[in-house]
Amino acid sequence: MDAASRRGIIHLNFGEYMKQKLNIITLGVRDFKTSVEFYSTKLGWKPAASSSDDITFFQAGGVVLAIYPREKLAEDAVAEPDGSGFAGFTLAFNARSEAEVDEIIADLKSQDVRIIKQPQKVFWGGYSAYFADPDDNRWEVSYNPFFEFDEAGNLKLE
Amino acid sequence: MDAASRRGIIHLNFGEYMKQKLNIITLGVRDFKTSVEFYSTKLGWKPAASSSDDITFFQAGGVVLAIYPREKLAEDAVAEPDGSGFAGFTLAFNARSEAEVDEIIADLKSQDVRIIKQPQKVFWGGYSAYFADPDDNRWEVSYNPFFEFDEAGNLKLE
Secondary structure (H helix, E strand, O other), rough: OHHHHHHHHHOOOOOOOOOOOEEEEEEEEHHHHHHHHHHHHOOOOOOOOOOOOEEEEEOOOEEEEEEEHHHHHHOOOOOOEEEEEOOOOEEEEEEOHHHHHHHHHHHHHHHOOOOOEEEEEEEOOOOEEEOOOOOOOEEEEEEOOOOOOOOOOOOOOO | OOOHHHHHHHHOOOOOOOOOOOOOEEEEEOOOHHHHHHHHHOOOOOOOOOOOOOEEEEEEOEEEEEEEEHHHHHHHOOOOOOEEEEEOOEEEEOOHHHHHHHHHHHHHHHHOEEEEEEEEEEOOOOOEEEEEOOOOOEEEEOOOOEEEOOOOOOOEOO
């Protein structure tokens, strides 16, 4: 039985096993205290009460952002901790307007957060900027006129 | 005015600028078609209608997972595309029981997905396994008896 037939064409069991959900993204950081301070002070995010000495959770809308020491995360994920260059992912915050993008970036800049790309109109029809966290993880702050949000403020694509 | 006073101690403007939300995580992948097929076939996830030739969006509960070519993502984020070793992040799916973790991993294994860590009880009191996507991004599938979910099925920490 091939994957297509197992996956819904015949059995209609799309998503029977691992539902279409991503609950947590964990950043394995080089300096735990620096990163927690960055997210809690520069972004103003409030750690969840379930945070502890070496893991901090931030409820970030419909997903949880966790901060954990890089060596420990690698060990948990059975990986060598070494790594260099582009990490191959970006995180994004979707603002409600171009003006909100400008305000966020101006605020971060005033707090000496490293702005990687100034707010600008981009080829896909939106308005986008980037900043970097202490591990050089790239955060996009953008306004996408084609996206909609649900009642909880999460992106709702269709 | 220091960050603490700007951020709520005096002005109570916690989160005034960039709200506590993460809307999209974008994976910059080495082979776009392979990755899209992995997520849509092996995991059984359905791409959003707004996907196009070089970007695929998956509504993944309260967050969106996007797949985009690595070179293009690096260019967008003003980074050099090269990188090697541990990417420094993990993604997690939270199951509702240990049995669900077992089922998901057994299903993925039967589809030749690379299982990095077999389901097992772990030190923090939960039950956890890992698999890898085609770029070796690590996905944890776990059951955490201390976590709760909201009505929409997203983690709700407090």
